[in-house]
Amino acid sequence: MSGTEGNRAYGRKPFRRSKSHFTDRITADGRDGWPVEPGRYRLVVSRACPWASRVVISRRLLGLEDALSMAVTDPVQDDRSWRFTLDPGGRDPVLGIGFLSEAYDAREPEYPGGVSVPAIVDVPSGRLVTNDYQRITLDLATEWTALHRDGAPDLYPARLRDEIDEVMADVYEDVNNGVYRAGFATDQEEYAEACERLFRRLELLTERLGNRRYLVGDTITEADIRLFTTLVRFDAVYHGHFKCNRWKLTENQVLWAYVRDLYQTPGFGDTVDFDHIKRHYYQVHTGINPTGIVPLGPDLSGWLTPHRREELGGRPFGDGTPPGPIPEGEEVPAAGRPPEKGTGRGTT
Numbered sequence: 001m002s003g004t005e006g007n008r009a010y011g012r013k014p015f016r017r018s019k020s021h022f023t024d025r026i027t028a029d030g031r032d033g034w035p036v037e038p039g040r041y042r043l044v045v046s047r048a049c050p051w052a053s054r055v056v057i058s059r060r061l062l063g064l065e066d067a068l069s070m071a072v073t074d075p076v077q078d079d080r081s082w083r084f085t086l087d088p089g090g091r092d093p094v095l096g097i098g099f100l101s102e103a104y105d106a107r108e109p110e111y112p113g114g115v116s117v118p119a120i121v122d123v124p125s126g127r128l129v130t131n132d133y134q135r136i137t138l139d140l141a142t143e144w145t146a147l148h149r150d151g152a153p154d155l156y157p158a159r160l161r162d163e164i165d166e167v168m169a170d171v172y173e174d175v176n177n178g179v180y181r182a183g184f185a186t187d188q189e190e191y192a193e194a195c196e197r198l199f200r201r202l203e204l205l206t207e208r209l210g211n212r213r214y215l216v217g218d219t220i221t222e223a224d225i226r227l228f229t230t231l232v233r234f235d236a237v238y239h240g241h242f243k244c245n246r247w248k249l250t251e252n253q254v255l256w257a258y259v260r261d262l263y264q265t266p267g268f269g270d271t272v273d274f275d276h277i278k279r280h281y282y283q284v285h286t287g288i289n290p291t292g293i294v295p296l297g298p299d300l301s302g303w304l305t306p307h308r309r310e311e312l313g314g315r316p317f318g319d320g321t322p323p324g325p326i327p328e329g330e331e332v333p334a335a336g337r338p339p340e341k342g343t344g345r346g347t348t
């Protein structure tokens with residue numbers, strides 16, 4: 001694929017998110033030909049990407065790190081899209097490829113669509129299985145249960161699914177995708193409409209989260225993961241780069257505390273790389289940031305401050321337990337994390 005999401009979108013047409021093309025599912029019964037199996041598949045992500053980050057968080061919360069290995073791409077694509085330049089020799093050590101597009105081509109030669117993350121690749125054949133970002137996390141929660149860790153939370157409880165789906169649909173339309181519609185708008189009206197809807201929805205979510213710790217029920221669910229991955233990027237990229245600047249998250253007491261609470265919950269913040277996030281958005285979308293300059297701010301030190309959301313009650317993991325430490329080799333480098341107290345490390 002040539003070009004990138006941002007640059008493709010910077011034309012005369014309104015921003016439209018393309019449908020995921022490969023929608024095979026990896027299931028317990030293997031009905032699409034892809035049974036759940038430990039060690040068989042490789043998850044390919046960019047830590048910059050909010051859709052991929054959902055999967056990174058779910059995989060951690062559910063303790064699937066050993067069962068489903070993970071490849072992290074360079075946050076900055078080139079004209080062949082996502083690449084494994086962070087790995088020795090520029091190749092993913094498990095798949096042996098330099099570009100994610102090779103797995104797409106192995107699945108469908110001359111595949112004409114975009115190469116996107118998250119993607120799951122079948123290791124033995126090197127073929128892409130799915131890039132269906134709306135489905136992958138739901139399947140990790142409901143189809144991969146045999147491989148979940150002891151104490152894994154139920155992220156998509158059957159009795160709450162209708163409510164979770166409803167919340168997620170609004171969050172998707174106005175927030176997850178809303179920031180992109182605002183950022184890649186090509187006329188004033190389109191931008192204003194997306195921006196109005198985004199902030200209207202954020203106000204409604206503020207009301208909802210004012211007296212309850214999580215979006216649905218009293219535990220963390222898929223709905224929180226999906227809202228988190230947009231909110232955690234808000235001040236760093238959406239506020240400036242995408243012009244979603246009616247207010248900053250740090251100016252909204254409720255949402256700022258909500259997102260900090262999640263950030264400080266094992267499995268959330270320990271997957272976030274602010275350095276990858278900023279470099280990807282500001283350097284790749286040259287249509288809306290032609291100089292490619294990456295801003296130095298914002299100051300990240302607030303992410304680790306007390307949030308006091310535990311006073312609202314709630315049981316983050318329900319009857320389960322938090323995940324253990326990040327597996328060796330998957331730690332986010334210091335450049336992508338807020339400065340630890342007393343280190344005097346900078347703001348980026």
Ligand SMILES: N[C@@H](CCC(=O)N[C@@H](CS)C(=O)NCC(=O)O)C(=O)O
Pocket residue numbers: 003004005006017018019020021048049050051052077081082114115116117118131132133
């Ligand atoms: N699969 C979806 C959603 C996933 C997605 O948009 N991922 C982005 C990164 S955040 C991506 O890989 N875009 C392709 C590109 O920028 O080249 C899509 O194609 O729109």
